[in-house]
Amino acid sequence: MTENLTADLDALARDLDAEHVFHSWSAQGSPPQMVIASGRGTRVWDHAGKEYLDFSSQLVNVNIGHQHPAVVAAIREQAELLTTVAPSAVNLARGEAAKRIVARAPERHSKVFFTNGGADANENAIRMARLHTGRDTVLSTYRSYHGNTGAAIVATGDWRRIPNRFARGHVHFFGPFPYRSEFWSETPEQETERALQHLRRVIESEGPASIAAILLETVPGTAGVLVPPPGYLAGVRELCDRHGIVMILDEVMAGFGRTGRWFAFDGYDVVPDLITFAKGVNSGYVPAGGVIISDEIAADFDERVFPGGLTYSGHPLAMASIVATIDAMESEGIIDHARDVGAEAIAPALTELAEKHRVIGEVRGEGVFWALDLVADPETREPLPAAEMGRIKGALVERGLLPFTADNRIHVVPPCVVTHDEVAQAAQIYDEVLGTIAV
Structure with missing residues (x-):
């Protein structure tokens, strides 16, 4: 598929969406811009082949991974x-x-x-x-x-x-x-x-x-x-x-x-x-x-x-x-894998991030179900403002990580089949982005 054709497909998808699709929990004047055309395992792609590591599991539902x-x-x-x-x-x-x-x-x-x-x-x-x-x-x-x-x-x-x-x-x-x-x-x-x-x-x-x-x-x-x-x-x-x-x-x-x-x-x-x-x-x-x-x-x-x-x-x-x-x-032992990857990879990675970045007020979770509670002030635990959260989300996407954010939190919720290497890759991206937040 040529580069021009894939770009055209992304543009067509956005145009059709903006013209005809009514989105949930949204003001319709600001339609979403991310196009997802395909997926496999823990990753999704747009029509042009740009890859995203899906640490949202879409709406925390793709537990077995995409396209099993x-x-x-x-x-x-x-x-x-x-x-x-x-x-x-x-x-x-x-x-x-x-x-x-x-x-x-x-x-x-x-x-x-x-x-x-x-x-x-x-x-x-x-x-x-x-x-x-x-x-x-x-x-x-x-x-x-x-x-x-x-x-x-x-x-x-x-x-x-x-x-x-x-x-x-x-x-x-x-x-x-x-x-x-x-x-x-x-x-x-x-x-x-x-x-x-x-x-x-x-x-x-x-x-x-x-x-x-x-x-x-x-x-x-x-x-x-x-x-x-x-x-x-x-x-x-x-x-x-x-x-x-x-x-x-x-x-x-x-x-x-x-x-x-x-x-x-x-x-x-x-x-x-x-x-x-x-x-x-x-x-x-x-x-x-x-x-x-x-x-x-x-x-x-x-x-x-x-x-x-x-x-x-x-x-x-x-x-x-x-x-x-x-x-x-x-x-395939997917339930046990979710437990183990949470304990052996996700929990240590997020704990290390919290020790490094004052913006992380608390890490909590289990399995492949975690949240980073982000704060403007670690002492008062004042939640990080919405504008900063929007900037964080955009920066994560720009680096190829599809996040789940809500209020002042990043929810770390990959598919149950996520690997240790993919957790490390996501942790590096979180680290880069959170390092730009001054608290």
């Missing part, structure tokens, strides 16, 4: 066999996908309700909790993101819920965040104790008998990769048990390898009632998500109709991609 041949082949084979089927029909691909998912879930979680993504997974989990308990209120944290559908966006804690408050019965509380504690805590243990006391008082103030569910991201992702301090999730489970509240853990971003485990909650001695998933279950190759349902809640609908459904629930192409993804993750 086994997953691509499975989608192709399913397309030759059956491209779509009504959700009311029985389909082998759907059953095989559900079987593989529940095999990694806790005991007595035998059923999966498939959705098109994470938002409608959370939407339907909330619906199940309300129907199971006969209650209405859902508690969730301010530092959270649960999706952009009616109840899911109102359950979200960040700014995006404010112009979208069309759903009823949602109350927010503060979860633990030792580095920026709302509770004046000095240790992780103190943060757990005080955050649980805060939640206890919210439950009491709202009326325990009115609360259907507590919805939490196991490890809040978009809010900053907030690894829960010891004992917190177990404490929430105890409060739910005491008051008959359904515990929903949102594993949409944290699940299927991101933390170096099949499910993030496997590391926190807790079993939820409902588990929502999407993203990493098939790396987003075909839109898919779902709710893993405890046997107790599933039994509610043995004779009672569940009042929810989607045309593409359990879509065959998505199901085939789930089967192939989980099988490849198992056979």
Whole structure:
């Protein structure tokens, strides 16, 4: 392909996008300029062949890497066999996908309700909790993101819920965040104790008998990769048990390898009632998500109709991609690799960067799920301003690194298949860019 033709394709892509595509969470007058034409593994390219190391995993979903041949082949084979089927029909691909998912879930979680993504997974989990308990209120944290559908966006804690408050019965509380504690805590243990006391008082103030569910991201992702301090999730489970509240853990971003485990909650001695998933279950190759349902809640609908459904629930192409993804993750040791590369390469590299650059206030994470909390002042922990973050993002892209940035943070979230050498390459780019920030 000639240089002129590839440049023309990039230009055509930008022109068509600017003229016809309406982008999410964006002012439409400033369309994105990066063109992604292809990818493989941890890397993507534009039409001209410029390469980027993808340390965003797009939206923290390409866990198995771009264009994994086994997953691509499975989608192709399913397309030759059956491209779509009504959700009311029985389909082998759907059953095989559900079987593989529940095999990694806790005991007595035998059923999966498939959705098109994470938002409608959370939407339907909330619906199940309300129907199971006969209650209405859902508690969730301010530092959270649960999706952009009616109840899911109102359950979200960040700014995006404010112009979208069309759903009823949602109350927010503060979860633990030792580095920026709302509770004046000095240790992780103190943060757990005080955050649980805060939640206890919210439950009491709202009326325990009115609360259907507590919805939490196991490890809040978009809010900053907030690894829960010891004992917190177990404490929430105890409060739910005491008051008959359904515990929903949102594993949409944290699940299927991101933390170096099949499910993030496997590391926190807790079993939820409902588990929502999407993203990493098939790396987003075909839109898919779902709710893993405890046997107790599933039994509610043995004779009672569940009042929810989607045309593409359990879509065959998505199901085939789930089967192939989980099988490849198992056979290739991808989950263990994510754990090991996090401990052996990412954590040391980011710790070394933090020791070198005062702009890094804190490093936190596990597996391939990390964040650099950037500060204008290390003593006051004042967040780095948005203008500086924009400059950092542009400089990273210019050097061939595709970053995930949010607020004052760089989220270090490569695919689970990232190598030690690729971590070193990214760390060098972070080092170069952060070295230009005077703090």
